[in-house]
Amino acid sequence: MEQQDLGREMVVATIRASCPTCGDIELTSGDVTVLVCATNNQGSYAFQCPTCRLAVSKPAESRVVDLLVSTGVKLSVWQFPAELDEVHEGPALTTDDLIEFHFQLERGNWEEHIRGSTEMA
Numbered sequence: 001m002e003q004q005d006l007g008r009e010m011v012v013a014t015i016r017a018s019c020p021t022c023g024d025i026e027l028t029s030g031d032v033t034v035l036v037c038a039t040n041n042q043g044s045y046a047f048q049c050p051t052c053r054l055a056v057s058k059p060a061e062s063r064v065v066d067l068l069v070s071t072g073v074k075l076s077v078w079q080f081p082a083e084l085d086e087v088h089e090g091p092a093l094t095t096d097d098l099i100e101f102h103f104q105l106e107r108g109n110w111e112e113h114i115r116g117s118t119e120m121a
């Protein structure tokens, strides 16, 4: 990684990365996004190859995350969706349920119908 000082405070970093198709490529900090998962603390970085436009995502150790962020790469923190912690009770949705739901949606009063069937369940 090289850094060029372009003025008093503006630092543009050249980030060397590799594309699975093109091999070694050069990016600037604006081309890369660092992603950190708040749930398991796993880091990764993502970019679009400037040559072939392929979207590339690679895992990154925390020191690489810190290094990229220190050169001005945008950090995006995400977490697993809360739905993963939901308790799912009752039978799984079947194809028949889906077809029935489709017919219910075609009826005018589908909201009342669905609310009514939920309360009865």
Ligand SMILES: [Zn+2]
Pocket: 019, 020, 021, 022, 023, 049, 050, 051, 052, 053, 054
């Ligand atoms: Zn490429």
